Amino acid sequence: xxxxxxxxxxxxxxxxxxxxxxxxxxxxxxxxxxxxxxxxxxxxxxxxxxxxxxxxxxxxxxxxxxxxxxxxxxxxxxxxxxxxxxxxxxxxxxxxxxxxx
Amino acid sequence: xxxxxxxxxxxxxxxxxxxxxxxxxxxxxxxxxxxxxxxxxxxxxxxxxxxxxxxxxxxxxxxxxxxxxxxxxxxxxxxxxxxxxxxxxxxxxxxxxxxxxxxxxxxxxxxxxxxxxxxxxxxxxxxxxxxxxxxxxxxxxxxxxxxxxxxxxxxxxxxxxxxxxxxxxxxxxxxxxxxxxxxxxxxxxxxxxxxxxxxxxxxxxxxxxxxxxxxxxxxxxxxxxxxxxxxxxxxxxxxxxxxxxxxxxxxxxxxxxxxxxxxxxxxxxxxxxxxxxxxxxxxxxxxxxxxxxxxxxxxxxxxxxxxxxxxxxxxxxxxxxxxxxxxxxxxxxxxxxxxxxxxxxxxxxxxxxxxxxxxxxxxxxxxxxxxxxxxxxxxxxxxxxxxxxxxxxxxxxxxxxxxxxxxxxxxxxxxxxxxxxxxxxxxxxxxxxxxxxxxxxxxxxxxxxxxxxxxxxxxxxxxxxxxxxxxxxxxxxxxxxxxxxxxxxxxxxxxxxxxxxxxxxxxxxxxxxxxxxxxxxxxxxxxxxxxxxxxxxxxxxxxxxxxxxxxxxxxxxxxxxxxxxxxxxxxxxxxxxxxxxxx
Numbered sequence: 001x002x003x004x005x006x007x008x009x010x011x012x013x014x015x016x017x018x019x020x021x022x023x024x025x026x027x028x029x030x031x032x033x034x035x036x037x038x039x040x041x042x043x044x045x046x047x048x049x050x051x052x053x054x055x056x057x058x059x060x061x062x063x064x065x066x067x068x069x070x071x072x073x074x075x076x077x078x079x080x081x082x083x084x085x086x087x088x089x090x091x092x093x094x095x096x097x098x099x100x101x
Numbered sequence: 102x103x104x105x106x107x108x109x110x111x112x113x114x115x116x117x118x119x120x121x122x123x124x125x126x127x128x129x130x131x132x133x134x135x136x137x138x139x140x141x142x143x144x145x146x147x148x149x150x151x152x153x154x155x156x157x158x159x160x161x162x163x164x165x166x167x168x169x170x171x172x173x174x175x176x177x178x179x180x181x182x183x184x185x186x187x188x189x190x191x192x193x194x195x196x197x198x199x200x201x202x203x204x205x206x207x208x209x210x211x212x213x214x215x216x217x218x219x220x221x222x223x224x225x226x227x228x229x230x231x232x233x234x235x236x237x238x239x240x241x242x243x244x245x246x247x248x249x250x251x252x253x254x255x256x257x258x259x260x261x262x263x264x265x266x267x268x269x270x271x272x273x274x275x276x277x278x279x280x281x282x283x284x285x286x287x288x289x290x291x292x293x294x295x296x297x298x299x300x301x302x303x304x305x306x307x308x309x310x311x312x313x314x315x316x317x318x319x320x321x322x323x324x325x326x327x328x329x330x331x332x333x334x335x336x337x338x339x340x341x342x343x344x345x346x347x348x349x350x351x352x353x354x355x356x357x358x359x360x361x362x363x364x365x366x367x368x369x370x371x372x373x374x375x376x377x378x379x380x381x382x383x384x385x386x387x388x389x390x391x392x393x394x395x396x397x398x399x400x401x402x403x404x405x406x407x408x409x410x411x412x413x414x415x416x417x418x419x420x421x422x423x424x425x426x427x428x429x430x431x432x433x434x435x436x437x438x439x440x441x442x443x444x445x446x447x448x449x450x451x452x453x454x455x456x457x458x459x460x461x462x463x464x465x466x467x468x469x470x471x472x473x474x475x476x477x478x479x480x481x482x483x484x485x486x487x488x489x490x491x492x493x494x495x496x497x498x499x500x501x502x503x504x505x506x507x508x509x510x511x512x513x514x515x516x517x518x519x520x521x522x523x524x525x526x527x528x529x530x531x532x533x534x535x536x537x538x539x540x541x542x543x544x545x546x547x548x549x550x551x552x553x554x555x556x557x558x559x560x561x562x563x564x565x566x567x568x569x570x571x572x573x574x575x576x577x578x579x580x581x582x583x584x585x586x587x588x589x590x591x592x593x594x595x596x597x598x599x600x601x602x603x604x605x606x607x608x609x610x611x612x613x614x615x616x617x618x619x620x621x622x623x624x625x626x627x628x629x630x631x632x633x634x635x636x637x638x639x640x641x642x643x644x645x646x647x648x649x650x651x652x653x654x655x656x657x658x659x660x661x662x663x664x665x666x667x668x669x670x671x672x673x674x675x676x677x678x679x680x681x682x683x684x
Contacts, residue, residue, distance in 0.1 A: 020146035021110035050117070052142040053200035081135040088207060089200050090191060 001025055003033045010034055013044035018055030026058040039071030046077045051085055063094055074098045104163045108152055113145040127167045136208045143201040144223050148178035173226045182216040258404045264296045265411050286318045293412040297405045300395045301369050306388035314389060324368045339363045342389045345377040352377045356397035372397040380417035387417040442505040449512055455481040459682045463652035466673040474504025475615055475673035482522045489556045491522040494613040494675050495549040511547060525551035525564035526600030533590045540591030547590040550613055554605055563601040566590050569619055572612040572638055580635050609679040617671045621659045624666040629659060648678045
């Protein structure tokens with residue numbers, strides 16, 4: 001997993017799942033690399049095949065970190081399973097789903 | 102397939118991949134593969150995150166069993182175990198954790214957590230959807246149709262029974278928490294409407310002495326229903342509800358036999374089908390349920406009637422139990438309240454009365470209803486200005502806990518103002534002012550009597566607040582009734598109390614009484630009266646009764662007079678004798 005700072009957006013990429021093991025990593029990266037000028041957190045899910053409730057918690061923590069900045073969390077190229085997960089847990093309005101360009 | 106992997110989150114990920122591969126081999130559909138991968142992750146993450154340090158090296162074990170219709174997953178953990186809540190609601194938006202249980206539950210059909218001594222086992226089961234290649238059985242199409250129709254009816258009946266049973270179980274759990282309140286009844290009956298596909302209901306319950314049937318719940322707010330009188334037998338034909346209640350059987354109505362004009366049930370509509378069902382519990386009528394549809398040709402099926410009976414009878418039992426409980430609780434509460442009050446009252450009375458040289462005292466107090474507002478006390482005063490005895494007797498008008506409480510308040514005010522003991526008239530006025538606000542607030546008043554025997558000055562000073570007269574006897578004057586002026590405490594804020602002053606003789610008998618003694622009633626209704634008490638005193642003096650015996654003989658007089666008539670009021674008295682000191 002790694003993060004890339006792109007102006008107003010902090011991009012998370014390079015992981016194939018957001019779950020128990022990797023959720024902790026996600027939070028640490030967020031804490032270490034989120035800067036005041038970042039208004040969006042983008043999570044690249046192109047290669048992700050799995051997400052569980054710990055992953056959901058990590059996304060929620062990113063959302064909370066961005067409160068008041070006028071931005072939010074974007075999930076890029078989320079597979080159907082991930083979209084379904086967000087829908088079932090009623091978190092689908094918390095984030096923005098962005099398809100691959 | 103059995104998986105065993107180290108107790109850490111990365112290993113869970115790897116194991117989840119293996120599980121998915123296995124299930125895919127078994128032909129499980131792709132959506133279900135996603136679901137199982139998620140279920141497995143959540144379950145194992147939980148196990149890993151909560152395993153205590155001492156078991157951190159023990160691998161997590163998991164078994165998955167696949168049949169053609171179900172997949173079952175077992176995860177064994179060595180955590181202290183957790184309490185599986187009945188429901189797993191979705192946590193708030195902002196919550197970062199807590200969704201695991203919700204997800205597992207919503208993705209599975211069966212979810213159980215077995216707790217053992219040193220390990221626990223989570224069992225999750227989910228049915229499988231059709232696999233890609235189904236198989237058609239060869240059957241005669243008519244036979245199939247018949248079978249299907251029979252099956253349909255059977256499953257309907259079964260489903261209906263299941264519905265009732267599950268509703269009963271659900272509601273029972275709720276009842277244990279709350280009881281059969283109005284809200285419960287309405288919900289229970291709305292559930293019945295759904296299960297029996299009915300349109301409306303009226304539930305009536307009997308009142309306390311089973312003379313009326315009052316409406317307890319109705320499905321529509323716009324129908325106005327008056328109570329039905331069970332005693333009016335002549336009105337039977339105009340009410341199917343009364344017919345059911347009194348005839349103790351179901352009464353049906355439909356297009357052929359509609360409810361007559363004037364029957365409350367007819368208020369629901371012109372075209373009705375349904376029936377009224379009396380609810381009896383142990384030979385006792387609890388109420389009547391009327392239930393029906395807005396289509397007079399659609400009577401209830403046998404299965405639906407069964408359900409309705411079950412629901413109604415179950416409700417009847419709950420209501421009756423609730424009523425019994427209520428009555429029981431109420432009487433227990435009352436008893437408990439009286440016990441408390443009685444112990445308050447007992448604690449107010451003095452354990453031992455002082456015995457200054459030459460003076461002997463005896464007191465008695467018994468309340469009519471186990472709790473009363475009578476109070477007496479004797480306080481020895483010895484300071485630089487005064488030496489003597491203050492005698493107090495008081496009667497709070499009322500019964501039970503409030504009276505006992507005011508007796509306690511009276512006593513504490515008295516002790517607070519004790520510096521005024523030598524001046525009973527003034528003390529009484531201060532007591533009145535102190536107690537006035539509280540007494541007025543609860544509309545009560547107190548009668549009281551204060552006597553200060555001033556040994557230095559050789560005087561008796563007496564003040565009275567609406568209390569019955571006291572009796573004084575000495576060698577010269579015989580027995581005299583004394584009653585200084587003064588209204589009861591709590592009537593007027595500013596009150597003055599007359600203070601009567603008499604010489605303190607060497608030989609003296611005092612009797613402080615209460616209304617309860619003087620107004621003790623015989624079975625024929627006669628009052629004991631002051632005259633009889635005076636006669637008793639004369640005889641007591643003649644017999645030279647020591648004060649303790651005199652007390653007993655006076656109480657015996659009153660009790661003997663009452664015979665077995667119930668005591669209407671508390672009986673309290675305080676006696677004093679003074680003899681010249683033996684040298």
